[in-house]
Amino acid sequence: MSLGPVIVGGGPAGMAAAIELARHGVRCTLLEEAPRLGGVVYRGPLREGVQLDYLGARYSEALEKLHGEFQRYAQLIEVHVNSRVIGAEGFRALMVLDAEERLREVAYSHLVLAAGCHERSVPFPGWTLPGVMLLGGLQLQIKSGVVKPPSPVVIAGTGPLLPLVACQLHAAGVAVAGVYEACAFGRIAKESLALLNKPQLFLDGLGMLAYLKLKRIPMHYGWGVVEAHGEGELGSVTVAPYADNWAPDLTRAEQVPAQTLAVGYGFIPRTQLSQQMGLEHGFSEDGYLRAVADAWQQSSEAHIHLAGDMGGIRGGEAAMLSARIAALSILLQRNVLDSATALKHRERYQAQLDRIIRFRAAVDRYTQRGAGQITLPAADTVICRCEHATRADIDRALEQGVQDMAGLKMRTRVSMGDCQGRMCVGYCSDRLRQATGRADVGWLRPRFPIDPIPFSAFKDVGTESHHD
Structure with a gap:
């Protein structure tokens, strides 16, 4: 068959x-x-x-x-x-x-x-509080047509998804307290020519910014999240100006009331x-x-x-x-x-793709993360939510000479939980690159199964298979 x-x-x-x-x-x-x-x-x-x-x-x-x-x-x-x-x-x-x-x-x-x-998860004090969520998760809530997040909502992070979600939230009747884009406006403006590789998307972006201004939703460039506050649930968010390397200037920090904080630092x-x-x-x-x-x-x-x-x-x-x-x-x-027909079709698709790649390269340049962001967690901030490993645990492992992800896993148990590192590996690899000066700090091959499964799934294993 x-x-x-x-x-x-x-x-x-x-x-x-x-x-x-x-x-x-x-x-x-x-x-x-x-x-x-x-x-x-x-x-x-x-x-x-x-x-x-x-x-x-x-x-x-x-x-x-x-x-x-x-x-x-x-x-x-x-x-x-x-x-x-x-x-x-x-x-x-x-x-x-x-x-x-x-x-x-x-x-x-x-x-x-x-x-x-x-x-991408970005740990900071209070990021595990109920009411703090990732931007994509918030967007799924809006698209569900079933759930709306409690307002006011603060949106922080970087990239074109921030103003888009702010506009969608407002249009859905949700109050947005402010949008905090970590990248400085001048850096975005430098990429405007490259962004014109996709003029419709560029115009859409300008249209969203005009909408936010019309609806009096403040858009802060060069600002980012520092800490989320609350007892059992989110009550307010501390934001601050970010330097070029995204280190927050705590002397100018501000606290903003919020019931929902949506954080989006890319995918x-x-x-x-x-x-x-x-x-x-x-x-x-x-x-x-x-x-x-x-x-x-x-x-x-x-x-x-x-x-x-x-x-x-x-x-x-x-x-x-x-x-x-x-x-x-x-x-x-x-x-x-045949080869000639397949190549002809591929070249047509590739030409369209190349224009998007040039546009995307401009977005990637202005949303490039600054190394200063890895300083946000406090010593007791949980980094690995599955195994409850904190920044202090990771700091200690690095001080003891850990050089790669495998060593960090053995010392701290990061990535050993159900999510197998989806939430914590990004931060951990950033810290290892900073500590070792190497771009390649290794990676952890996921074990089988890559997602948790119920014991009931195994009762029929080996008795039937499905072929297409």
Whole structure:
């Protein structure tokens, strides 16, 4: 029996890869851990009849276009929602926890990893208080049409998502106390020419800033979070001007009343599965780990492809283009397309992608994190929430001569909890790079399973398998 391609991740990248395969008559299987397709960007409301008008006309159009195109090819795409990939069996099969919490083996001829990204955690005193959340999580609340965060809301971090979420919150009837962008305005202005590689996005950004000014929502450039305060829940936030290296000037710190603090300092590729599989990885300029891919989105294993944020954070439109290139590679490998036709299509997608990459490079330059931010946690600030390791524990390990992530894990137990380091590895690797002066401080290969699973999942293991 001939196996088909399998796509991991039902966000924009996974959906685009499935569409491209189906357009050329190739059946595939799409595995998505959420109850709906679309990822965090284009999932849509959780309940029927909920209108998301406050998210803007362009968002609604993009949402409808993607889901409409997917629906046209639905007969060739076998979709499994509520299905979590919890590990791999070599380079030819995945272990999946399905919607009934049964563990299944899913074999494939070709694989597209489109697992998306997760938010970068920035520890500071009070970051574990109820009411303090990551910006993407807050945006999911707004998009749910079900939950609204308690106001006033303070938004802090860096990047174009900050003013976007502030506008969405205000349009949804939530009071925003202020937006604190860590990057100085002059640094953003320097990148304006490069940002014009995507003029519509640049104009959208200006439009959001005009909206915030009109609604009297203050936008503070060169300011960032210092500490969150509260007894049992958030009550206020201390913010301060950031120097060029993002070290806060505490002599000018201000305290702002807030019931919700949304912190957004960028995203990191979700590489837990690609790491566990043993694919080749490298480090980005920002220090995060990412899987290595060639011009056809092929990983170090030619039949395994990377799409979307797996190879670097570039946004939804770029994610879909990289996914279409990955699908073209599979079509070429399966002899559905000849080399000349596949190359022609790839060059068309790549030209569009290159414009986004130039735009994204400008965003990355102005949102580049300053080393001073790692000084924010106090000695008793928890860094690893799973194992309750504090900054003092990490300081002690570094003083004792720890040189890499493996050594830090053995000394402090960071990354040994259920999340396997998703929350703490970023801060820990930053500290190690500072202490050792090395860019490569090692990485920790996730253990199987990469996500916790119930014991009930094992009762049928070995009695049945699923092939596509």
